[in-house]
Amino acid sequence: MSILIGRETRLVVQGITGREGEFHSRAMVEYGTSVVAGVTPGKGGQTAVDGRVPVFDTVVEAVAETGANTSCIFVPAAGAPDAVMEAVSAGIRTIFCITEGIPALDMIPVVAMVREAGATLIGPNCPGATSPGRAKVGIIPGSVHREGRVGVVSRSGTLTYEAVQAMTDAGLGQSTCVGIGGDPIVGSTFTDILERFADDPETDALVLIGEIGGAAEEQAAAWAAEHLAHVPRVAFIAGRTAPEGKRMGHAGAIISGTAGTAASKVEALEAAGFRVAGSPTELPALLRAAGYRG
């Protein structure tokens, strides 16, 4: 199995003819993902990625013609919230929004609509997900992965690659790696993803990569303590040296008062049975120390 994406994934890329859309669609095709369609309004009838992917004007057409069931969005920030809603309206069940810089309030009605429809949104401002050996959706470099049974969930982009590379280098493969995005309002939280890993028979251990700001790591820790008691689990939290009151790039990463500090997150995770690493490179050894024999 794996979560969110796998061999059954039939992907439509919204914004496929843009610079990033084209570049990463090619990488997804090369990885082996079934990229069945692209959407760029006004470019219907054309093809992308050397003629390998048909382009449609609307997501509805792409779904009707190709049976697409998953979407990956590279549309610029001004149009990305609508692109998510277009995908939901067309019946897409799993949507990855890679776009960064979307105003937070724009995402509130979008997230509500996605939930109402029973669909799943990952992001925005996220790197996507990879189920190694099966499918990759988004911008995570395929080379960092190795097939295996560790589930990885992260709020960051490049820090995820760092952690996954460390796992791969140590011989620990992954079932699925998911980047949930660094914005204040995201479609799926750490807890949402942990719930899916808990139900996945092919995931035997967990890595959580968090950062300062908000309380999502603390909430996930509380959930994990109750539902994942026997699953080996490790974590890394970025931002131990971050000063208070300064926004560290991600719109979500800011310490205000005592809320959202690295110390509070590390404490909550350790109390919930996570072993917390001081560097991403320590994650594999800690996971083995936690009893994982993969």
Added chain:
Amino acid sequence: MKIQEADAKSLLHAQGLPVPAWDIVHTPAEARAAAERLFLAGNDSVVIKAQVLVGGRGKAGGVKLAGSADEAEAIAGRILGMDIKGITVRKVLVAAAADIVKEFYASAVLDRTERRILLMGSAEGGVEIEQVAETNPEAIIRLHADPALGLLDHQARRFAFAMGLGTHWKAGAAVAQGLVRTMLAYDADLVEVNPLAVVREAGAHGTSAERLVCLDAKITLDDSALARHPDLEALRDPDDEDPADREAREAGISFIKLDGTIGCMVNGAGLAMATMDLVKRAGGAPANFLDIGGGARADKVAAAMRLILADPKVEAILVNIFGGITRGDEVARGLIDARAQQARAVPMVVRIVGTNAAEADALLREARFETAASLDEAAAKAVAATAGSRAGAAAGAGAGSPG
């Protein structure tokens, strides 16, 4: 982006919230003139408030009452030019001192967990809401706006009654609606009125009347939405942003200056924070947080290099790029160009992995850059390089010096 009290009050006023009139002045003489007008209008005293973007200005002596125009001038003279937490006061707000009957707290914020706008209120006004949350959490009223319809009329009424606004419930409901409307109109992350107060105001023929008003205001705007509010960009406080911050923002780089000696250039906010943490762990101190963003190209790399080198405390630079949407070879070319134009020779350690890393590696090797395979190794080498440059071996032993 944070904006000053007076600007926040202007936005609230524009959205129809009740805000007592105020003046913004830059000199003691202007403060005197403003105060004279208020005394002439029948007020007994005026309040003078420093306009700075830091908390605790009252405790720092930046908020004072004056009972005469002379006193107002003298107080303004003391507050203007005052240093509050490192910020020089350049302007003060002058307004009639309110005759407060009762204080409340009200705010609209982004609730990340529920993914809705959260309206918060408390009958304990004038104190920090975090403090109320700790000591008396049940005293805080919480209500979520509908994600599609906003704050409904009956919610606003419920809020006002729950706050204990009594006969002022209609005004309270209007304030509740107004806070949410202000948040949506300007793409704010936070709209806070503390205190929201029932004040006694002089009426005609010696009578007095009570009214609900916003006595203080704090608004934080969503940086991601500023592009569609060009008029709000003018409210940016130049004192809140040093020249390096401004250059970074204009170049599309996230940059925060810190106190250390190792300049960091990283792609991605999470990785940039982790890089700082590992520099610290390796025994060094990061000079900055710097995220060149996704898909960065040569021009951004050059701008990042200028920002880092503008800090005289920087003794070494650590470049850590994990390519995804960013292509390693483009960063490598940018680094090679930037080094050729570099203002001063500082040892540099470069680590580029991920998308197009092999091409990047070939370019860096040819240009004889000091490289590192892992982040831990890069951090250790950068820390060693600062030790080297401190020992006076800057040119010869320093990592990354051109060969």
